[in-house]
Amino acid sequence: xxxxxxxxxxxxxxxxxxxxxxxxxxxxxxxxxxxxxxxxxxxxxxxxxxxxxxxxxxxxxxxxxxxxxxxxxxxxxxxxxxxxxxxxxxxxxxxxxxxxxxxxxxxxxxxxxxxxxxxxxxxxxxxxxxxxxxxxxxxxxxxxxxxxxxxxxxxxxxxxxxxxxxxxxxxxxxxxxxxxxxxxxxxxxxxxxxxxxxxxxxxxxxxxxxxxxxxxxxxxxxxxxxxxxxxxxxxxxxxxxxxxxxxxxxxxxxxxxxxxxxxxxxxxxxxxxxxxxxxxxxxxxxxxxxxxxxxxxxxxxxxxxxxxxxxxxxxxxxxxxxxxxxxxxxxx
Numbered sequence: 443x444x445x446x447x448x449x450x451x452x453x454x455x456x457x458x459x460x461x462x463x464x465x466x467x468x469x470x471x472x473x474x475x476x477x478x479x480x481x482x483x484x485x486x487x488x489x490x491x492x493x494x495x496x497x498x499x500x501x502x503x504x505x506x507x508x509x510x511x512x513x514x515x516x517x518x519x520x521x522x523x524x525x526x527x528x529x530x531x532x533x534x535x536x537x538x539x540x541x542x543x544x545x546x547x548x549x550x551x552x553x554x555x556x557x558x559x560x561x562x563x564x565x566x567x568x569x570x571x572x573x574x575x576x577x578x579x580x581x582x583x584x585x586x587x588x589x590x591x592x593x594x595x596x597x598x599x600x601x602x603x604x605x606x607x608x609x610x611x612x613x614x615x616x617x618x619x620x621x622x623x624x625x626x627x628x629x630x631x632x633x634x635x636x637x638x639x640x641x642x643x644x645x646x647x648x649x650x651x652x653x654x655x656x657x658x659x660x661x662x663x664x665x666x667x668x669x670x671x672x673x674x675x676x677x678x679x680x681x682x683x684x685x686x687x688x689x690x691x692x693x694x695x696x697x698x699x700x701x702x703x704x705x706x707x708x709x710x711x712x713x714x715x716x717x718x719x720x721x722x723x724x725x726x727x728x729x730x731x732x733x734x735x736x737x738x739x740x741x742x743x744x745x746x747x748x749x750x751x752x753x754x755x756x757x758x759x760x761x762x763x764x765x766x767x768x769x770x771x772x773x774x
Contacts, residue, residue, distance in 0.1 A: 444490040444673065445487055446488055448512065449515065450500060451482070454480055455482045464500060467496045471485045472484050493545070497512060497514065500512060543735075549670055550601055551598060554594060556620060560620075563589055564621045564624045568628035569632075571691075576642065578644040596614070598613070600667065600720075604725055604729060604751075605735055606748070625691050626695045632692075633695060633698065638702075644689075648689055649705065651762075653766060656759075656766065659718075661723070662685040663724045667724040671727070711762075722756065725751050725755065
């Protein structure tokens with residue numbers, strides 16, 4: 443069973459009191475802090491599934507104490523081995539089999555930092571995607587999908603809707619729009635400078651949308667949200683390739699830059715299909731995995747935000763299905 447270490451800094455801590463609140467975590471050490479004789483640093487081991495509940499409980503009880511600080515650290519292994527896992531003697535309760543809310547938040551928001559690295563990655567992935575489309579080279583296109591940092595902002599937008607976090611939603615939208623704008627400018631220039639036509643095979647493949655594309659994007663969005671909630675980022679590479687945000691965006695810009703405005707609608711529709719399906723599936727997955735705020739008033743706000751997200755993405759999804767049906771793209 444995966445485990446985490448919780449470190450708690452607290453003044454005038456009573457061990458008996460602390461043990462009652464941190465169950466089912468196992469306290470492994472209580473050491474004095476070098477900054478103060480009265481300040482103690484408590485280390486405890488807890489299973490991934492129990493970490494959120496323990497941290498919520500400790501924050502609720504001790505947040506007003508002087509020098510209170512709570513940290514969550516990954517734990518690769520411990521000896522002696524746990525026979526039945528940390529917290530096995532705690533009362534049975536439903537498990538969501540996911541990492542804590544705070545860990546999930548930090549993991550997702552780490553990809554939202556609009557810095558020179560983010561801009562460089564978007565620029566490079568756009569150039570790589572443009573070359574891959576121009577040469578009809580699948581390997582190059584896969585490289586562009588993996589390089590592009592566009593998945594995290596979309597997943598963050600879904601998490602913001604689930605938590606009712608407007609600040610996170612604003613950051614996610616800012617990153618998404620900036621990334622899309624940079625890619626579009628690069629694609630427009632590429633389409634203007636080179637002999638780009640709708641007849642290029644790789645662009646043709648991204649100029650029509652079917653229900654199969656919608657189903658693929660929906661499954662990929664759910665897989666991406668699951669990868670984040672279960673703490674398995676290694677699977678995200680497959681999700682990046684499957685959901686394919688960069689190639690249709692660049693194909694749209696290349697055709698527009700080359701003067702084929704009508705033909706550019708196809709890749710744009712594919713991009714919209716991927717974005718809408720991904721976000722709708724990610725919101726549903728976060729809700730199913732029990733991701734919600736800690737306090738009841740935040741939970742009520744989050745429920746309202748989630749309902750709005752379902753409505754918006756659901757309406758857009760319905761419109762997409764109608765468009766796909768009207769254009770004859772019903773095959774898988």
